[in-house]
Amino acid sequence: MRRKCKDHISKLPDDVLHTIVSLLSMRDAVRTSVLSHRWKNMYAYMSNLEFNWHDIISTPADSTPGAVCNSKVRYFLARLERFLACHLGTKVVSFKVSCCFGNMYGLHINDWISFAIRKGVENLDLAFTCDKPAERIDWRIIDYYHFPTQLLLHGEESKLRHLSLRSCTLQSDFFDRFSTLSTLVLCDVNLAGHVEPHMFSSCSNLECLTLQWCFGLERLCIGDSLHRLKVLVVSLCEGLKGIELSATNLTSFHYKGDDIELSFERVPNLGELYVMMKDTDVVSTFAELEKELPHVKSMTVAKSRARYNR
Known part of the structure; x- marks a missing residue:
């Protein structure tokens, strides 16, 4: 028995x-x-919600945005929105979406963000393309989603701590709506509007800032208002001509891209520096930085295959 x-x-x-x-x-x-x-x-x-296009839709990983058919988009939308409608929890800690479509379905995406904000989301991670910027042939086919900063809560009302955006347009006038963030990652983001060098100055709690494949920013100034910033990564941002750093708690700075002007006004705690420029003279650039920043313990200057470090 x-x-x-x-x-x-x-x-x-x-x-x-x-x-x-x-x-x-x-x-x-x-x-x-x-x-x-x-x-x-x-x-x-x-409380941790993640919706990945390739997990829900059976489609090759190398599909281009132009190859995404409407029936698959509708299926993805139906699955995601059915789940949100059934959600019974009072709190969403993390909300992540990766999909192969953008602003054409902006109203749907706005509703997802509103849902997450109502649930007190702390980690918001949104990606609106399934390709890789480095392998992209035609940028015109990208339907950049216009991220609605107006949906975020003001100041201390917001629970948002970590924000990651990929393949979207972001208006630079977000003011105090990013003030609670400790981590901000922008990848393949079109910075629109009146983009000023000090556009991140209102992010007073920021500890880590990553800008990759972003465009629309000509100069980046990190000043005293970002007194908590420890890590700054700027990589392959088209049109960027200069970076000015005055961040007393900055410990790590990585830059990769075209030759630009780098200014280190006050970085007493900088311990790690990595610079890779397209046409720089590695030896002379290293010598200049070493003289300007004698306290940096780990310094690397690179150009393609050429590299000099200590």
């Missing part, structure tokens, strides 16, 4: 089951709903 197994896990308190489900992937979390009546809606309390 076969002994019937007892389901001890299902007897655990709701908050424990919610924690267990939160450790699973979205797909596996939804699958738990068929285990028993007790588990039917547990997935709907997940």
Whole structure:
């Protein structure tokens, strides 16, 4: 006679089951709903939500944005929005979406962001293309989503701590809507509007700033208002002509791109410096930086394959 197994896990308190489900992937979390009546809606309390195009849509990883058919977009939208409509949790800690479409479906995306903001999201990660900027042949086919900064809460009302945006347009007049951020990552972002060198000055709690493949910014000035900034990465930003740094707590600075003017006014805690420029004279550039920044412990200056470091 076969002994019937007892389901001890299902007897655990709701908050424990919610924690267990939160450790699973979205797909596996939804699958738990068929285990028993007790588990039917547990997935709907997940606080870390991630919707990846390639996980939901069966499509080759190298598909270009122009090759995405409307039926697949509609299917992705239906799956995501059905999940959001069923969500029962009061808090969303992390909300991540990676999809192969942009501003044509902007109203849908705006609704997702509004949902996350209402749930007190802390980590917002949005990517609106499935290609890689370095391999992109025709930039005109990219339907840049216009990120709606007006949907974010002002100042201390916001719970947002980490924001990552890829392949979208961002108006530079975000003012205090980014003031609670400790991490900001902008990749393949069109900085629009009246873009000023001090555009990030209102991000007073920023500790890590990454700008990659961004365009629209001619000069970048990091001043005293960013007194918490520790890590700055600027890579392959088209049109950038100069960077001026005056950040007392900055410990790491990485730059890669065209030859530009670098100015270090006050960086007493800078310990790691990496500079790669297209046409720079490696030896003379290294000598100048070493003289200007004698306290830097790790310094690398590179040009293509040429490199000089200490």
